[in-house]
Each structure stands twice: as C-alpha cells, then as structure tokens.
Amino acid sequence: MIIFIFNLLTILTQKPMTKSSPSRIFLLILALSFCSFTTVDNTALTTSWVRINQLGYQPSSIKVAIWTSKNNTTPSKFDLISKQTGKVVFSSTQIQAFGKYGPFTTTARLNFSAFKTPGRYIIRANNISSPEIIIGEDVYRHTADFALRYMRQQRSGFNPYLKDSCHTHDGFVLDGKKAGIKDSTHFDASGGWHDASDYLQYATTSANATYHLLMAYRDFPQAFMDENQANGLTGSNGIADVLDEAKWGLDWLLKMHPSKKIMFNQLADDRDHISMRIPKEDSQYGKGFERPLYFISGEPQQRGKFMNNTTGTSSTAAKFTSAFSLGYSLFKAQNPTYATLLSRKAESALKYANQKRGVTQTASVKSPYIYAEDNWADDMELAYASLPQLTKTGKKSKYLDSAFAFSEKEKITPWLIADTAKHYQWYPFINLGHYELAKQTNANTKAALIENYKDGINHVWQRAKQNAFYRGVPFIWCSNNLTVSFAMQCYWYRELSGDYAFTELEQANFDWLFGCNPWGTSMVYGLPNWGDTPVDPHSAFTHLKQYPIDGGLVDGPVYTNIYKGLIGIQLAEADEYADFQSDLAVYHDDYGDYSTNEPTMDGTASLIYLLAAFDSQSKSYQKQEGAIIRGKADAKKIALVFTGDEFADGGKSIHKTLQKTNTKASFFLTGNFYRNPEFSPLIKSLKDYGNYLGAHSDQHLLYNDWKKRDSLLISKKKFTDDLNANYKAMQKFGIKKEHSPYFLPPYEWYNQTIANWTAEMGLQLVNFTPGTRSTADYTFPEMGTSYRSSDEIYRSIIDYAKKSAEGLNGFILLLHIGTDPKRTDKFYHKLPELIEYLKKEGYELVKINELLKNTNASTF
Structure with missing residues (x-):
C-alpha cells in the first residue's frame, strides 16, 4: 500500500494540477486520505523529484537522470525498476x-548508462520515483516529422492546417529609394512562414530555417517520411515532407529577392502585436490586407521612435546565398529548371551581401524589441562554403579560401x-559555416575549424560542469534555440573529430529539452504525447481556437x-510551476508569458535537424x-528489389546482369505475374539462381486512398484472401509462405492497418527506402512532369550515395522488372553500370532476407 501511495503521489506531483484536471484532484485527495494513516514522510514526497528525458534513451547512449530536492538529502544509491x-x-x-541549483537545495546526477536493455522502467531513489523511462532504439523515430507539423501550420499564403489562405495581398515597399522603388509599390511576397505566434516574416530567420531543413534532408x-503533398495537405507526392517544407521556404526567399538590385529583409512589423487573431484577419497597416516590405539598403531604419543599428547588407543576403546554394x-536532379534559378539567385545574393559589408537588423514601430543581429562574418563564411557546389573547379578553391578567411573573423x-x-x-546561434567548410578542406584547415568548435564548447563546459543539469547555456530570450544549437555543435564536433569528450554534455542539452530540467517539462508542444509538455503556449491557434501546435519549440x-x-x-492563470521558479530563471506554461512560452519557427526548424541527427544514431x-x-545503416549493404505485375520485358536482361555480376536480388511479384504462363520460365530461372521471390498482392490492389492515407479501400477479409491467393500462386514454384515472410505492398502504398494485418498473418511488411528516384523507372513521357529519364534516376542514386551521411547503407532500392511499352528509355539497361558503381564503392548487394536477417517476421 505504501508503494502504491508513493507511486500515485509521485505521478500526481510531476506537474502541479490545473483547473482542467478534476480527476487528478480526486486522485490526490484519495492518496492523501491513505497517507493520513501511514508512516510516509509527506515532506520528502513533495520536496524531491527525479527529472528525466521523457522521450527516452537509446540503449547505447549516455543515460542520466537528475535528483532534485528542496531538503538536504542526497541518495546513496538508486534502483531501476521494470514497469x-x-x-x-x-x-x-x-x-x-x-x-x-535554482530552486533546489541539493541536486545529483544518477548515471545509468551501463544499463542497455530496451524496455520501460522507473528510477527509485530515497523512495522517490521518476516518471516512466523508455529505453529503445526507436525512441526518436519520426520525431523530426512530428516537429514538421508546426512548420506546416506556420505557412503563410495557403495554410494547410487551416485549409485556408492568408496574407495573399503582401506587400508594399518601404525604404526602396536606393533601388529607385517608390514607397508603396507592390511586390508579390505571399508565402513563407510566420515567424512565431505573431505573423511577421523575416528573411533572416526564414533563410536560416530553410537551410536547416535542407541540411536535415541532406544529412539524414x-x-x-512522405505523407504530405507540396501544398502541405495529406497525400504522398514522392518527395520527403521535409524537402517539400524547405521548398516552401525557398519559394518565398525567391520572392524576397526578385532581382539583382532588390532584396527585402522583413514583411510586416510590430504593429502585428495589437491583438491575437487567426492569420487571415490582418489589416492594420493602412493598405487593407497588404503589409509593408522593408527593403535592404544597408542603412539604419527608423519607424516611430526606434532606430535600428543596421550597418550593411551582408548578414541577411549571405543567408539567402547559402539557402539557394544548398x-x-x-x-538539381529532380527539378533542374528550378535548381538553375536557385543557382542564379545564389550568385546575385552574394553580390548583394558584398554590396556593403555589415549587418542588417529588423525594424520596429511601437516597441524596442527587434532582432538585433550584430554579427555577419559567420554568414559570409557559410555563403562562400556553400558556393563551390555551384561552380567549376577553378572557382572552388577561391571560394573555400574566402570562407576560411571569414571563419578567422569569428572563430567562436x-x-x-x-x-x-x-x-x-549573435544569430544564428551556431556557426554553420565551420561545419560546411570543415567537410571540404584539407587537414590543417579542417583541424583549425574543429578546434574552433572545441574552444566554444569548452567555454560552455566551464559553466556547465558546476551544476547537475550540465547547464551552461545562458537563460536569455529564446534559450531553447541556443540549447538546440549548442547540442548541434557538440554533435558536429564529435562527428568531425571522432572525439567523444563532450558526449555527456551533448546528451544533457538534448535531455534538457524533453524534461530533464528544473521544471520537469518538455519544451516541445505534444512531444512526447504521454509526457508533461506545454499546453497553454503564447499562441493564437491554441488560445482562440484550441488548435494544437504540434511540434512547436517554445522559447524556454x-x-x-x-x-x-x-x-x-501578465500570467493568465496560477503558476503551475511555482515550486520550481527561482531567482535564477523562470519558465511558465501560460499564454500570458510571451518570453518563455512562445513557439518559434526557426527554433523548431533547428530542432528538426537535431531530432533527425539523434534518430539517425539508432542501430x-x-x-x-x-x-x-531501410535496413541497419551501420553496414554497407543494399537490397536490390524488383516488383512486377503485368510487365516483364526487363526480366531476361536483369537476370543476365545478376548472373554476370554475381549478384542476388529480391523479386516481389503479384499472383497475376506468377500465373502468367509466359513468365513461368523467367520465374524458374530467377528462383534457381537463388534470388528471393516474394508476394506483391494477388490482384495488385490499391489498399488505401492516395490523399487520405488512413482511409482504407478494402476490408480485412479481402486483404487476407487476396494475399493468401498470391502465396497460393507462388506454391506452384515451390515457394512456401514460411520461406518468403517479407511482403511488399502493391503500388508501394499502405498504412499502419495494412502493416498490422500483415503481422497477424505472420509476415513482415517492407517497402522501398525513400530518397532517390529509382521507383520512377516505370514512368513514360506521356505522364508529363512525373516522367523521369534513366539518366536522372541513375544520377539521383549516385548523388544520394555521395551526399547522405550514411550513403546507401541499409537501402532497399526498388526498381521494376518490366514497364509499359510507352517507356522506351528502359532503366534496366543501366543496371550493369549501377551495380558496377555500387560494388566499386564497397556496397554488398544482398537479398531482402539477408539485409533483414536478424528480424523475425512473426514478431512484428
């Protein structure tokens, strides 16, 4: 009974109650009534807590919980207990x-890194229990995509969350005389993202956010996933959602730099702050629904009584250059016309950055609060480090030399x-240029850049090592953005140097964001959905309409x-974290506190990169x-996969290539294919050679709606009967279900329900690895913009292998055994070249069951 009360009270006191939790109040009264006739020390229960990362920990990671207490007790041991x-x-x-530290008299680090068994646990120390601790390889899986929800919700122009449009009249020019533009001249500036809970839009934060999203896709x-269209609405379009989101940012930046002599820094100003409203209701700037566009002149700008300290054009224009270059x-492979435009804009933006070297700050009208950026050398470094990918070898060295020269101006x-x-x-809060330049330079230059990162980390470490949270990041406005950036710098230092000296500091900053902090709360709305996360952010979406702002990183x-x-x-409600406020720092989950609880678009974009990085560490x-x-990314193994239904024109060529190159592959074929008498000799040859032969549905059914993925088009019985018929057709070739447990869905389109039904049949659903255009080898010219040539498909595979941090490791590379006669440019003719390249690069080509050999299909 005592343990029950301990656990109940611990759960109830992890986050103080709000007016919306009557059931928690009832349970607390119940628990206290039990306590009235027990010997439990109530003081200990209410004055000590164990803080953890509520998202969880990967088995091989550093795992530390923080003991916090308002009395003088520190545990001598702690236990990890299986839930x-x-x-x-x-x-x-x-x-x-x-x-x-802060509100606590004593604190301590409880290190359980030595324990690596996946599962669910609690820590108990001095009869105080932690929230549930999750250990598992996949604890960060899809969290980056979850944070992308907030980016889509921040879209201006067409907003997919609201399924409505806003700010479609933007905008009219201010301060454009230097370029011969009369004030109030209209330029199309619709699109992009709202900066935070207000609806201002800044080029500097938008360009930085765009770069982070592009970088996240490039590196991880x-x-x-691909679950949304380019406009943000539900539905796959063959492009990863993060790349769709990055393009939304790029499209707006192109509008903000419409010609060589015109670049805008800001859309709207602090007159935005007059009230909370849904975005389409803006009309306070004197021209209906049109908002002002602030021209970048390199000169200070004054509106009302406030003058900013602009000294030049470099800081913003250089960020344009970097985003356009990446x-x-x-x-360039999937949309060469668009890529050419970006290349041209990158070069013109660089000229604009050099027009007057210095910093461009934002402008305000009513308040003194602006983005007071003071540094620009880091932006120029990144711009020059990004340009070599646009140029021929002759200029590459020159650009890299320029980048290094700027790196010397701001080492830390x-x-x-x-x-x-x-x-x-000092924005952005991390020097991105050091990382990009270090990957392209020689040993001495790379070593110097790595040392710059190390020196910066050491400065923070000298502060961090003084407290249990390893907190060395200052509590300035947007401290969470700084925390994300600092964790990224630690991560990059480790990746570039191979030095793991700061791994625990890196993990501590990551853990801080998800609950391992004095307040015991995640700083990301809805992540994790079972944890203590913000519920009352400074946001019109939640305050006026109760819309969730999933994935938004609050200021901190x-x-x-x-x-x-x-x-x-002015706080709107009683402070639920009152016990954890101190003279050091405060945090409020309250609509009235715009300083600590307002989500930001650029901070969330940075978080998306960090989450993707931590996710990628999963084994x-x-x-x-x-x-x-995708198979495990820790080995250079690839599964070549071919699907087929009505066409088999490439079969003989593919089989011959596999034999000639001593390669085995996997073939997922429909019942229609297996029953076709014309294909029987080919199937026998493929099987006799030792390839994997699997199921692809009997009738090549479409299981779920293309736009509404969760909407099923078939019943469970129809699914089961169809798949059993597929395996029955396979039996004629001696292929038994137990020998072919991996099933690839027709059209490569499915949902979680289909995966569950597959598992109930003792099978494992598999699908291709996204990132290349290999699946487009079935397209033909009459399909218009969907058509992809064999050269473009081949190049997309090679580019991915070169640019991804993990290359093609663990890839399930899907192609088709045959295609419509209207496609005359058959990709299977390039298969010998592709296999030769992959093997030359050290990849081992294996069958799907060998790539996933440690899985047991019946356990999924």
Whole structure:
C-alpha cells in the first residue's frame, strides 16, 4: 500500500494540477486520505523529484537522470525498476552530487548508462520515483516529422492546417529609394512562414530555417517520411515532407529577392502585436490586407521612435546565398529548371551581401524589441562554403579560401563566451559555416575549424560542469534555440573529430529539452504525447481556437531579472510551476508569458535537424507506418528489389546482369505475374539462381486512398484472401509462405492497418527506402512532369550515395522488372553500370532476407 501511495503521489506531483484536471484532484485527495494513516514522510514526497528525458534513451547512449530536492538529502544509491515485472533490474551508486541549483537545495546526477536493455522502467531513489523511462532504439523515430507539423501550420499564403489562405495581398515597399522603388509599390511576397505566434516574416530567420531543413534532408534523409503533398495537405507526392517544407521556404526567399538590385529583409512589423487573431484577419497597416516590405539598403531604419543599428547588407543576403546554394544541390536532379534559378539567385545574393559589408537588423514601430543581429562574418563564411557546389573547379578553391578567411573573423560564436546577449544578437546561434567548410578542406584547415568548435564548447563546459543539469547555456530570450544549437555543435564536433569528450554534455542539452530540467517539462508542444509538455503556449491557434501546435519549440526559460523587466507580461492563470521558479530563471506554461512560452519557427526548424541527427544514431531498422523501409545503416549493404505485375520485358536482361555480376536480388511479384504462363520460365530461372521471390498482392490492389492515407479501400477479409491467393500462386514454384515472410505492398502504398494485418498473418511488411528516384523507372513521357529519364534516376542514386551521411547503407532500392511499352528509355539497361558503381564503392548487394536477417517476421 505504501508503494502504491508513493507511486500515485509521485505521478500526481510531476506537474502541479490545473483547473482542467478534476480527476487528478480526486486522485490526490484519495492518496492523501491513505497517507493520513501511514508512516510516509509527506515532506520528502513533495520536496524531491527525479527529472528525466521523457522521450527516452537509446540503449547505447549516455543515460542520466537528475535528483532534485528542496531538503538536504542526497541518495546513496538508486534502483531501476521494470514497469512490467516490478522487479529491480539495475542498481547503482554512481551518483555525482552537486549543491544548490535554482530552486533546489541539493541536486545529483544518477548515471545509468551501463544499463542497455530496451524496455520501460522507473528510477527509485530515497523512495522517490521518476516518471516512466523508455529505453529503445526507436525512441526518436519520426520525431523530426512530428516537429514538421508546426512548420506546416506556420505557412503563410495557403495554410494547410487551416485549409485556408492568408496574407495573399503582401506587400508594399518601404525604404526602396536606393533601388529607385517608390514607397508603396507592390511586390508579390505571399508565402513563407510566420515567424512565431505573431505573423511577421523575416528573411533572416526564414533563410536560416530553410537551410536547416535542407541540411536535415541532406544529412539524414532516412529520418523523414512522405505523407504530405507540396501544398502541405495529406497525400504522398514522392518527395520527403521535409524537402517539400524547405521548398516552401525557398519559394518565398525567391520572392524576397526578385532581382539583382532588390532584396527585402522583413514583411510586416510590430504593429502585428495589437491583438491575437487567426492569420487571415490582418489589416492594420493602412493598405487593407497588404503589409509593408522593408527593403535592404544597408542603412539604419527608423519607424516611430526606434532606430535600428543596421550597418550593411551582408548578414541577411549571405543567408539567402547559402539557402539557394544548398537548395540547388538537392533539387538539381529532380527539378533542374528550378535548381538553375536557385543557382542564379545564389550568385546575385552574394553580390548583394558584398554590396556593403555589415549587418542588417529588423525594424520596429511601437516597441524596442527587434532582432538585433550584430554579427555577419559567420554568414559570409557559410555563403562562400556553400558556393563551390555551384561552380567549376577553378572557382572552388577561391571560394573555400574566402570562407576560411571569414571563419578567422569569428572563430567562436560570441554568446558561447559572453554568457549573455541581446535578442538574437549573435544569430544564428551556431556557426554553420565551420561545419560546411570543415567537410571540404584539407587537414590543417579542417583541424583549425574543429578546434574552433572545441574552444566554444569548452567555454560552455566551464559553466556547465558546476551544476547537475550540465547547464551552461545562458537563460536569455529564446534559450531553447541556443540549447538546440549548442547540442548541434557538440554533435558536429564529435562527428568531425571522432572525439567523444563532450558526449555527456551533448546528451544533457538534448535531455534538457524533453524534461530533464528544473521544471520537469518538455519544451516541445505534444512531444512526447504521454509526457508533461506545454499546453497553454503564447499562441493564437491554441488560445482562440484550441488548435494544437504540434511540434512547436517554445522559447524556454529566461533569467528572472529579464522576465521582470519585460513589458506587458501578465500570467493568465496560477503558476503551475511555482515550486520550481527561482531567482535564477523562470519558465511558465501560460499564454500570458510571451518570453518563455512562445513557439518559434526557426527554433523548431533547428530542432528538426537535431531530432533527425539523434534518430539517425539508432542501430535498428527504419520503419514507416509499420513497414521496414531501410535496413541497419551501420553496414554497407543494399537490397536490390524488383516488383512486377503485368510487365516483364526487363526480366531476361536483369537476370543476365545478376548472373554476370554475381549478384542476388529480391523479386516481389503479384499472383497475376506468377500465373502468367509466359513468365513461368523467367520465374524458374530467377528462383534457381537463388534470388528471393516474394508476394506483391494477388490482384495488385490499391489498399488505401492516395490523399487520405488512413482511409482504407478494402476490408480485412479481402486483404487476407487476396494475399493468401498470391502465396497460393507462388506454391506452384515451390515457394512456401514460411520461406518468403517479407511482403511488399502493391503500388508501394499502405498504412499502419495494412502493416498490422500483415503481422497477424505472420509476415513482415517492407517497402522501398525513400530518397532517390529509382521507383520512377516505370514512368513514360506521356505522364508529363512525373516522367523521369534513366539518366536522372541513375544520377539521383549516385548523388544520394555521395551526399547522405550514411550513403546507401541499409537501402532497399526498388526498381521494376518490366514497364509499359510507352517507356522506351528502359532503366534496366543501366543496371550493369549501377551495380558496377555500387560494388566499386564497397556496397554488398544482398537479398531482402539477408539485409533483414536478424528480424523475425512473426514478431512484428
């Protein structure tokens, strides 16, 4: 009974109750009534807590919980208890005690990194229990895509969340005299993202966010799914959602740089702040629904009584250059016309950046709060480091030399040293150029750049090692954005140097974002959905309409003295975190606090990169909607997969190539294919050679709606009968179900229900790995823009192999055994060239059952 009360009270006190939790109040009264006749120490129950990362921990990662207490007790040992059995599975005395921090008298680090068994647990120390702890390879899976929901919700122009349009009249020019533009001249500037809970739009934050999204796809394409169209509405379009979102940003940046001599820094201003409203209701700028566009002149701008400190054009224009350059490299294979435009704009943006070297700040009218960016050398470094991918070899060296020269002007991002800053004073909060340049330069230059990262990390470490949370990031406005950037810098340092000295510091900053902080709350709305996350953010979406802002990263805690000096903050409800506020820092999950609880678009974009990076560290198979879509990425193995239904014209050629190159592949064929007498000799030859032969549905059914993925078009019985008929057709060739447990869905389209039904039959659903255009080898010219030539398909595979951090490791590369006669450019003719390239690059080509050999289909 005592243990029950301990657990119940611990759960109830993880987050103080709100007026919306009457059931929690009832349970608390019930628990307290039990306590009235027990010997439990109530003081200990309400003054000590264990903080954890609520998302969970990967088995091989650093795993540390934080003991916090308002009394002088520190545990001498702690236990890890299985949620399933209630038994202690791990005990440790590895406790590093610290003193006072924030509201706590004592704190300590409880290190359980040595325990690596996946499962669900709680930590118990001094009779205090933690929230549920999850250990598993997939704890961060699809979290980056979850955060992408907020980016889509922030869209201006057409908003897919609201299924409505807003700000379609933007905008009219201000300060355009330098380019000969009269004030109030209209330029089309619709699109892009709203910056935060207000509806201003800044080129500097939008370009930075776009770069982070592009970089996330380039470095970790396997972390992202394709469940949305380019307009953000539900439905696959063959492009990863993160790349669709990045293109939304690029399209707006193109509008903000419409010609060589015109570039805009800002759309709308702080007159936006007059009220909370849904975005389409903006009309306070004097021209109906049209909003002002601030021209980048390189000169200070004044509106009302406030003058900013603009000194030049470099900081914003250089960010344009970087985003356009990276966009070019990622779109050149699939959309060469668009990529050419981005290339041209990247070069003109660089000229604009050099027009007057200095920083461009934002403008305000009514308040003193602006994005007071003071540095620009880091932006120029990144711009020059990004340009070589656009140029021929002759200019590449020159651009890299220029990038390094700028890197010497800002070796360390200043906030890492200063421990304080004005709002967005040193933006972005990480030097992206060091990372991009280090990957392209020689040993000496690379070593210098890595040392720059290390020096910056060390400055933070000197502060962080003084407290149990390893908190060295200052509590300035948008402290969570800084935390994300610092974790990224630690990650990049580890990746570039191979030095793991700061791994625990890196993990601590990541853990902080998801609950391992004094307040015990995640700083990301709805992530995880079972945890303590923001519920009352400073957002019109939630405040006016109760719309969830899934995935939005809120600003985060600020120094208490900053909070007390801000204008217009008034909490709407009683402070549910009152016990955890201190003279050091405050955080409020309250609509009235715009300083700590407002989500930001650019901070969320940075978080998407970080989540994708942590997800990529998983050593498990990658899944989507219950299907395995990629093998383990820790080995250079690829499964060549061919599907077939009505066409088999490439069969003989493919079989001959496989024999000649001593390669085995996997063939997923429909019942229609297996029953076709013309294809029987081919099937026998493929089987006799030792290839894997599997099922692809009997009648090549479409299981679910193309636009509404969750909408099934068949019943469970029809699915089961059809798949059994497929296996029955396979039996004529001696292929038994138990020898062919992997099933690839028709049209490569399915949902979680289909995966569940597959598992109930003792089979495992598999699908292709996204990221290349290989699946488009069935297209023909009459299909218009969907058509992809064999050269384009081949190049997309090679480009992915070169640019992805993990290459094609674990890839399920899908092609077709035959195509419509209207396609005369048959990709299977390039198969010998492709296999030769892959083997030359060290890839082992294996069958699907060998790629996934450690899986047991009946367990999924």
